[in-house]
Amino acid sequence: MADTLVIHPGPLGDLLLSIPALRALRARWPADPLVLAAQPRLGALLAALGVIDRHLSFEKLGLETLFVDDGAPAEVAPLRGASRIVCWFGAGDPVFGRRLRELRPEAVVASPTGDQTEPVWQHLLRTVDAPAGDWRAAVTMPAPLVAAGRAALDRAGWDGDAALVIAHPGSGSVSKRWPVEGFARVLGEFRPARRVAVFLTEGPADHHAVTALADRLGGAAGVLRGLELTELAGALVHASVYLGNDSGMSHLAAAVGAPCSILFEEARLAWQPWGSSAQPLVVTTSPLVPEDVTAVRDRVLSAVSTAHEM
Numbered sequence: 447m448a449d450t451l452v453i454h455p456g457p458l459g460d461l462l463l464s465i466p467a468l469r470a471l472r473a474r475w476p477a478d479p480l481v482l483a484a485q486p487r488l489g490a491l492l493a494a495l496g497v498i499d500r501h502l503s504f505e506k507l508g509l510e511t512l513f514v515d516d517g518a519p520a521e522v523a524p525l526r527g528a529s530r531i532v533c534w535f536g537a538g539d540p541v542f543g544r545r546l547r548e549l550r551p552e553a554v555v556a557s558p559t560g561d562q563t564e565p566v567w568q569h570l571l572r573t574v575d576a577p578a579g580d581w582r583a584a585v586t587m588p589a590p591l592v593a594a595g596r597a598a599l600d601r602a603g604w605d606g607d608a609a610l611v612i613a614h615p616g617s618g619s620v621s622k623r624w625p626v627e628g629f630a631r632v633l634g635e636f637r638p639a640r641r642v643a644v645f646l647t648e649g650p651a652d653h654h655a656v657t658a659l660a661d662r663l664g665g666a667a668g669v670l671r672g673l674e675l676t677e678l679a680g681a682l683v684h685a686s687v688y689l690g691n692d693s694g695m696s697h698l699a700a701a702v703g704a705p706c707s708i709l710f711e712e713a714r715l716a717w718q719p720w721g722s723s724a725q726p727l728v729v730t731t732s733p734l735v736p737e738d739v740t741a742v743r744d745r746v747l748s749a750v751s752t753a754h755e756m
Contacts (some may be wrong), residue, residue: 458694470576498503512545534558562716584703595680614690616652630662686753700724
C-alpha cells in the first residue's frame with residue numbers, strides 16, 4: 447500500500463474547492479490512503495470531515511529544494527512513500543516541475559486556480575482526470591461534529607426552534623466584502639420576527655466587520671467567535687439560511703450543504719462553490735447599490751420563508 451499525496455498550501459476557500467477532485471482521486475485508487483499536505487489546521491479539518499485519510503504540514507515537506515537546480519539528484523524525504531503525487535503548487539516554475547518529476551515521473555503539477563475561464567473546482571477535477579461520477583454531494587458530517595456545532599449554538603443563545611440565519615460579513619480581502627450596511631439592511635428584516643435567530647460568524651480577519659454589523663443590528667444578532675473550524679462546520683449544518691461574502695467561511699457552509707446565498711463580484715465567479723445548495727449572487731462590493739440590497743433581501747427572505755414551511 448502506498449499513498450496518494452496531494453499538495454495544496456492554499457487558504458481555506460481554495461482548499462475546499464478541491465474536495466470534488468480529492469473524492470475523485472480516492473475513487474481511482476481506493477486502496478491507497480489519501481494524504482494531503484496543507485496548512486495544518488486546514489488539513490486537520492478535511493481529515494475530521496472524512497475527505498482525506500491523513501494530513502502533513504506543507505511547510506515541513508522541504509519543497510524549497512526543488513526550486514534550485516544545483517545538479518544534485520532531487521530528494522525530498524516526505525515524498526518517498528507516495529506512489530502518485532498531485533501538486534497544486536509551483537506550476538509557474540519550470541525548474542520545480544522538472545525536479546518534482548525526477549522524483550515521480552507521473553506527478554501532476556498544476557495551478558490551484560486555473561485561468562478562471564471555468565469554475566476552479568472544475569479545473570481541479572480536470573487536472574486529476576476524474577472518472578465520471580457525481581463528486582458534488584455535500585460532505586457527510588460526523589455526528590460528533592454536528593453535536594459540537596449544536597453545543598456552540600446553544601452557548602450562543604439559539605433555542606433550537608427558531609429558523610437559524612447565519613451570516614458572515616467578513617472576508618480575507620477587504621475588496622471582497624459587501625458593505626456592512628448592506629448586511630444590516632437585509633438582516634434587519636428579522637428583528638421583529640420571533641421565530642428567526644440571527645448569528646454572525648467571526649474568523650481571525652473579521653473582527654472589525656462583525657463588530658460593526660453587530661452594533662448596527664443593535665444586539666439583535668449573536669456572534670459565533672473563537673470556535674474551531676470543526677465546530678463552525680457543525681454549526682453551519684444547522685443553518686436554515688446562510689448569507690456571506692466570497693470567503694473561506696462561505697465555502698465551508700456550502701461544503702456541508704447549508705442553503706447558501708454567497709455574494710460575489712462578477713470577476714470572481716470562477717471561485718463559486720461546487721455544492722448544489724449554494725447559490726452565487728453577483729453584487730458590487732463598493733459602493734453599496736440599492737438594487738443589490740433588494741436582490742439579496744428577496745433571496746434571503748424567500749429562503750427563510752421556505753425554512754419556516756419545512
